[in-house]
Amino acid sequence: MRPLYDVWQFISQSTDLVILNGHLGDAANYPIQDLFDDSRQVQANSVFIAVSGNKLHGNAFIEKAITQGAICVITDEKPCEEVLSQMPPAVAIWWVADLVTVLPKLAAWFYNAPSTQLKLIGITGTNGKTSTAFYTAQLLSHLTHEPVAMIGTLGNGLVTYDANVASNPLKVDLEVSPNTTPDVIVLNRVLAKFVAQGIRYCVMEVSSHGIVLNRIAGLIFNAVALTQVTRDHLDFHQTEAAYRQAKQALFEDYSATYQVLNLDDALGQALYASDAQPSKKFGYSLQVAADLSLLNLKLNAQGMMFDIATEHAKFATHAALMGRFNAENLACAVGLSLVNGFELSAIVEALPKLQAVTGRMEKVRSLPSVLVDYAHTPDALQQALLAVRQHMAPVETTGQSDQKLWVVFGCGGNRDKGKRPLMGKVSQNYADAVVLTDDNPRCEASYDILSDILQGFNPTKHPQPLMIPDRQTAIETALSQANPQDIILIAGKGHETYQAFCQEQTYFSDQATVLAWKKKDDMDS
Incomplete structure (x- = not known):
């Protein structure tokens, strides 16, 4: 909470700063509770x-915003005189x-400056940010016996x-x-809330959008980490x-005590050798x-x-996690x-x-x-x-020679079209059966999206995909056609509901659809 006068003085x-409406003297001591850049969130006595x-x-x-209680509006674009003439005299309008x-x-x-009052850890990369952040938060909570804050795809809060x-x-x-990396006002507000709760560590996913749009500008990091960088978000970055370059900027343009880097990734190698x-x-x-080396990996x-x-x-240790890439996430x-001072022996106790x-x-x-799984690239x-x-x-273990790997997936509408045939090609190369379906079609026609994915398939090669736009029907089709020994991967939406x-x-x-089908299947049997 700060007086309105202090806000005026800081900006000035x-x-x-040009005062377009209201007199500072009348409102100088008004206590400002919060800053908001979303009118839907504005509360009483806010800016x-x-x-x-x-x-x-x-x-x-x-x-x-004024109707909801804003007593000051700060804008970078001067409103027209007609709008200003309708403003209540008591509301400050600053340009x-x-x-x-x-x-x-x-x-x-x-x-x-809440980012200086706790240890802020930023994690970026194409894939693995969410899992790495979640594992890091779990490890730190296990090691400190305290709640650890998280900001990212899964939401903002405590683990x-x-x-x-x-x-x-x-x-x-x-x-x-709504965003993996919230805007700079929300970030500072959320971090301040964590500080008030006595939180000492916050693990945050840093998206490429967040970097380019300056959502993390001004934050001070204890550590920044890189998972790996492949292709994504070309609809935004072109x-x-x-x-x-957006990913690289986190390590070259922002101050951090530590940089934790994946040396199995080309960008990670370059950053490790850099003195920027x-x-x-x-x-x-x-x-x-x-x-840190993770060796002799065996999956079961x-x-x-x-x-x-x-x-x-x-x-020597183990973890109940699936996939080699999760070993990379775990290592990060x-x-x-480790860079935050915890002993490897204590960390190893927490891994299982x-x-x-x-x-x-x-x-x-x-x-x-x-x-x-959330895989969508x-x-x-x-x-x-x-x-x-x-x-x-x-x-030789299962006694089955016809175990199949199914994949059910789609691609988002009004997003990077270039990845659609690439994902089609991947599915044909690495799965035994493929079902193409909707994944947030937005304002595009479902069959247009599926047709783009289909372009990545070799028409002379097995498997050829089923095309079922309705996602529930697609999942149920895979479940009904798969044999008991098969594995079905439903990709793209992950945690989304x-x-x-x-x-x-x-x-x-996806999860509810599978569980509902399981109940129906159990009843039918």
Whole structure:
């Protein structure tokens, strides 16, 4: 909470501010509770920040913000005289032309620089951010016996590991967020809330959008980490080079005490060798000698077994996680725990207790086995299929020679069209049976999207896909046609509980669809 006068003074010392409405003297001591750039969230005694949004400028919502209790509006675009003439005299309207530039400093100042009052860990990469963040939060909670904050795809909130709760020691209390990386005002507000709760660690996913759109501007990181970089979000970045540069910027343009880098990734290798930032570098690898090496990886039906080693210690251990890529994610989480001063021996004790992320190689049923995963890029889909294949029991063990790997997936509408045929090609190369279906078609026709995916299939090669736009029907078709020994991977939506169409979002859950079919199947049998 800060007086309105202090807000005026802070901005005026940073840049030019023009008062368009209201007299500062009348409102100088008004206590400002919060800053908001979304008029729908505005509360009493708050400041509404009016800047350009995805479709409209915030000026279009000034009246609504005032109705909801805003006593000050700060805009980077001067409203027309007609709008100003209708403003209540008691409401301050300030015009700051370069508001977008000032905003990160304003947010950090208003909320008392919360990123400096806890240890903020930022994780970026094409795939693996969510799982790595979740494993890191679990490890830190296990090691500190305290709640650890998370910000990312799964939501914003606390992850708590309590060994005294025998039935389910892991408690995950997250509020859904519209963006993987929230805007700079929301980030500072959420971090300030964590500080007020006494939280010492916050693990945050940092998206390429968040970097380019300056959502993390002004934040101070304890550590930043890289999973790996492949192709994604070309609808936004246009080129792979621009996308890679966005990821690289987190390590070259932001201050962090530590950088934890994947040495099995080309960008990770380049950053490890770079001196662009004075951060302490820590490399992890499944392939080469590194500060942290994960060796002798073996996958089985229960998860994975491996040796984990630093220069000073080596341990044999295991984790109930599926997929080789999860071994990479795990190594990154261990690296982040190590640079924060925890002993490898203590970390190793926690590894077998880690739980997978909802919708990330999540096993939903058996006979046939069904896994739900968020894989929605060509590389992620390939890695997921390869991971499942590696966990499939050999023929001499099962006595079955016709075990099949099914995949059910689609591609998002109004998004990167270039990846659609690439994902089709991956599915044909790595699965035994393919069902193409909707995955948030938005404002595109379903069959147009599926036809784009179909372009990646070789018409002379097996398998040829089934094309079933309705996702529920597609999943049920795979379940009814699969043999008990088969494995079905349902990819693309993971934890999501909606299907996005042009004008609406409807409830939909891959997991619920599978479980409902299981109940129906049990009743029928």
